Amino acid sequence: xxxxxxxxxxxxxxxxxxxxxxxxxxxxxxxxxxxxxxxxxxxxxxxxxxxxxxxxxxxxxxxxxxxxxxxxxxxxxxxxxxxxxxxxxxxxxxxxxxxxxxxxxxxxxxxxxxxxxxxxxxxxxxxxxxxxxxxxxxxxxxxxxxxxxxxxxxxxxxxxxxxxxxxxxxxxxxxxxxxxxxxxxxxxxxxxxxxxxxxxxxxxxxxxxxxxxxxxxxxxxxxxxxxxxxxxxxxxxxxxxxxxxxxxxxxxxxxxxxxxxxxxxxxxxxxxxxxxxxxxxxxxxxxxxxxxxxxxxxxxxxxxxxxxxxxxxxxxxxxxxxxxxx
Ligand code: NAD
Ligand code: UDP
Ligand code: UDP
Numbered sequence: 604x605x606x607x608x609x610x611x612x613x614x615x616x617x618x619x620x621x622x623x624x625x626x627x628x629x630x631x632x633x634x635x636x637x638x639x640x641x642x643x644x645x646x647x648x649x650x651x652x653x654x655x656x657x658x659x660x661x662x663x664x665x666x667x668x669x670x671x672x673x674x675x676x677x678x679x680x681x682x683x684x685x686x687x688x689x690x691x692x693x694x695x696x697x698x699x700x701x702x703x704x705x706x707x708x709x710x711x712x713x714x715x716x717x718x719x720x721x722x723x724x725x726x727x728x729x730x731x732x733x734x735x736x737x738x739x740x741x742x743x744x745x746x747x748x749x750x751x752x753x754x755x756x757x758x759x760x761x762x763x764x765x766x767x768x769x770x771x772x773x774x775x776x777x778x779x780x781x782x783x784x785x786x787x788x789x790x791x792x793x794x795x796x797x798x799x800x801x802x803x804x805x806x807x808x809x810x811x812x813x814x815x816x817x818x819x820x821x822x823x824x825x826x827x828x829x830x831x832x833x834x835x836x837x838x839x840x841x842x843x844x845x846x847x848x849x850x851x852x853x854x855x856x857x858x859x860x861x862x863x864x865x866x867x868x869x870x871x872x873x874x875x876x877x878x879x880x881x882x883x884x885x886x887x888x889x890x891x892x893x894x895x896x897x898x899x900x901x902x903x904x905x906x907x908x909x910x911x912x913x914x915x916x917x918x919x920x921x922x923x924x925x926x927x928x929x
């Protein structure tokens with residue numbers, strides 16, 4: 604537990620969301636103070652309600668597309684709807700959140716000289732023609748498609764982070780996050796892990812988009828958050844004036860087809876659900892797998908939790924959620 608004089612005051616935007624709430628648990632657990640900023644678009648107070656009695660926790664309902672003036676030592680910028688269903692609901696707002704949100708948080712970081720982390724995404728690689736994806740790959744992104752509000756918004760945010768770094772000497776950390784799952788995923792966000800688990804627990808059909816042969820690589824949330832902290836904690840004095848800005852891939856390199864995922868979820872839940880096939884959404888990437896050599900080298904980090912173990916914990920969470928809702 605950090606002492607008062609080594610304790611940091613840390614802003615987490617998007618802190619009431621899936622990843623943000625787990626990150627906050629870890630930061631508070633090690634003794635830091637946390638200000639959670641969230642407009643509750645896709646996040647929920649329920650994800651952080653267990654923290655409201657903690658004197659080191661503060662919640663501010665605020666939209667990051669508007670300026671924010673507070674005093675903090677570090678910023679984790681996670682605010683942005685992450686699932687295709689959510690980010691396509693109001694695509695203009697999605698781009699604003701990524702771009703105006705990044706400008707405001709970078710402006711804040713510049714004023715208070717705070718280190719700032721950006722939750723970027725594997726979507727900057729688009730439908731990749733290089734496999735697995737390394738950080739040097741520039742991506743294959745459609746600039747005018749249904750996913751572009753998210754993909755291009757996140758790409759522009761990366762540009763802004765690196766320009767503030769070069770132009771204003773800002774201490775930045777840009778992580779490209781690959782598909783992550785775990786407790787507190789939104790049950791209706793349309794993402795594959797939450798969809799399949801909820802469908803399986805309700806004995807409903809499991810909806811495979813396309814032929815189910817497209818691949819993803821799934822990282823359990825606890826592993827990912829450990830990567831965030833290691834990345835953010837690289838000091839500035841190890842051969843880099845500003846620590847290590849990234850970009851760095853964070854994700855689990857174990858790759859599965861979507862069909863394999865469906866079959867595993869059925870087995871773990873003992874469900875009677877059947878597989879059904881639905882049309883593949885436009886621009887749906889065919890394959891995705893992070894190359895994490897850089898994270899291994901720079902952070903001495905790699906995921907530890909295997910898909911089956913992580914899914915079991917996620918299934919337990921959704922079982923509790925569904926039984927408390929009924
Ligand atoms: P999430 O939707 O659960 O969380 C996002 C949070 O941001 C929500 O609480 C939402 O209310 C908040 N938010 C959205 N717009 C906002 C705004 N304008 N102002 C303030 N708050 C706003 O999603 P998540 O899975 O926790 O993702 C967190 C971050 O990680 C996102 O930036 C996402 O792009 C990135 N990411 C996630 C994944 C993944 O697999 N979960 C993969 C790649 C990148
Ligand atoms: N900003 C903010 N909080 C701060 C400082 C700045 O929200 O503590 C916003 C500010 O409103 C501006 C943006 O961040 O729109 C970028 O700030 P910067 O200083 O880089 O640019 P400028 O103010 O010169 O446009
Ligand atoms: N998917 C699916 N059935 C679902 C939800 C998603 O087959 O009910 C597929 C989707 O088409 C994609 C993959 O699962 O190929 C991952 O989808 P998700 O929305 O979770 O994330 P992303 O496409 O952003 O990686």
